[in-house]
Amino acid sequence: MRAVVYTKYGPPEVLQLKEVDKPVPKDNEILVKIVATAVNAADWRLRKADPVAVKLFFGLTRPKKTILGGVLAGIVESVGCDVKRWKAGDEVFGSSGMNMGAYAEYICLPEDGVxxxxxxxxxxxxxxxxPFGGHTAIHFLRKANIQPRQKILIYGASGAVGTAAIQLAKLYGAEVTGVCSTANVEMVSSLGADKVIxxxxxxxxxxxxxxxxxxxGKIPYEAVKKTLKKKGTWILGGAGVTQMVQGYWSGLSRGYKIISGLALEKEDDIRFLxxxxxxGKxxxxxxxxxxxxxxxxxxxxxxxGHKKGNVGVIIDETLDTINK
Structure with missing residues (x-):
């Protein structure tokens, strides 16, 4: 099969289209013919090893997993002998998580995966x-225990996570203010933001x-200090080292509830989405x-960093015309 692989960290040019072995599903796995995937912040950060600590988990001198891509949509081609929930021909979407592997024509996923x-x-x-923006937004909004009529400011409202967070926060009944650049004001407003800055x-x-x-991870700290309630919640959804330090210091000194870390992906959440x-919600x-x-x-x-929402990648253009 064809796959886009990288054997060293670096700029986008390290990604190369090559022929690799087609995976074979285990007894409890499904083989999915991937029709489309997407490029998210996690992908380019892993490719670039940014931050450098990425290498501690994904390979010190070169990447252990050579095929990136954590989200996909496609068609089940075959199933392992123990699989009961899926059958060949099922149209599916979801996430491969940190196992990656979606920059390819085929992928094996566990029957009970996301x-x-x-x-x-x-x-x-x-x-x-x-999946990427949706899972991330659900995870952090639930950890923040977002409630009806609460006021939430979403910084980076036009990105993958931001566009998801606007829609989900409105479903939870919150009053949403989105922050974005001029080019994205109309889009952010159209997604339901009550106010756009x-x-x-x-x-x-x-x-x-x-x-x-x-x-x-780019909101000015002064803005947080001026506008976040005492004992309010600050979600560090894309924080670098500096913002992490500011955040946890603020938690101690100003009483903010600080939420950060990796977003957990759950099967229930992909079904919810x-x-x-x-x-139509x-x-x-x-x-x-x-x-x-x-x-x-x-x-x-x-x-x-200037995309509006998400950027997709079509693996099989002939099949992506189905059900548009």
């Missing part, structure tokens, strides 16, 4: 873009937010998509 039937009203590429034109203000969700999508936000052969270009675009 997989669900693909929403009938999404194309494959749209479906593939849902263009950070290129105005300062971040507000009436004592209950929750600040920084999805990109599917139900919302099919009921959640939208897949896709900026653009690239063919598999241009995956390095997709990485370059995403790494610049």
């Amino acid at each position: 997989v669900a039937l693909k929403p009938f009203n999404l194309s494959y590429v749209e479906a593939a873009t849902v 263009d950070y290129t034109k105005e300062e971040i203000t507000g009436d004592n937010y209950d929750v600040i969700f920084d999805t990109v 599917r139900e919302l999508i099919e009921k 959640y939208k897949a936000v896709v900026d653009k998509s690239y063919p598999m052969e241009q995956l390095s270009m997709a990485h370059s675009y995403v790494e610049k």
Whole structure:
């Protein structure tokens, strides 16, 4: 099969399209023919080893897992002998998590993995873009115990996690303020934000937010101090070392509840997202998509940090025309 692999850390050009062995499902696994995947922040950070601590877990001198890609949508081609829940022909979407491997034509996933039937009203590429932002937003909003009528500020509201967080916070009944650049104000508003702040034109203000969700790790610390309630919740969704230190110091000195770490992916959550999508309560936000052969270009675009929502990658263009 074809796969995009990388054998060393570095710029997007380290990603190379090659022929590799097609995986064979174990007794408790399903073999999925991947129709589409997506490029997320985790992908380019692993490719680049940014931060350098990535190497401690994924290989000191070169990557242990040579095929990136943590999300997918596709068709079950075959199943292991013990699999009961899936059958050949099922259209699915979900996540391979830290096992990665979705930058390829085929992948094996456990029967009880983070997989669900693909929403009938999404194309494959749209479906593939849902899990990363959706899982991350659900995880952090639940940890923050978001409540109806609470005020939440979402910084980086136009990205994969931000666009998901706006929609989910509104479903929880919160009052949402999104922060983004001029080009994304209209989109953020269309997703349900009650107020949108263009950070290129105005300062971040507000009436004592209950929750600040920084999805990109770039909110000015002064803005947090001025606008977050005493004992409010600060979600460090994309924090670097400096913001981590500021966050935990603020937790001690100002009484903020600090939430950070990796977002856990759950099978129940991918099913929850599917139900919302099919009921018209959640939208897949896709900026653009690239063919598999241009995956390095997709990485370059995403790494610049200016995408609107998500960037998809089409592995099989003929099949992605189905159910659009």
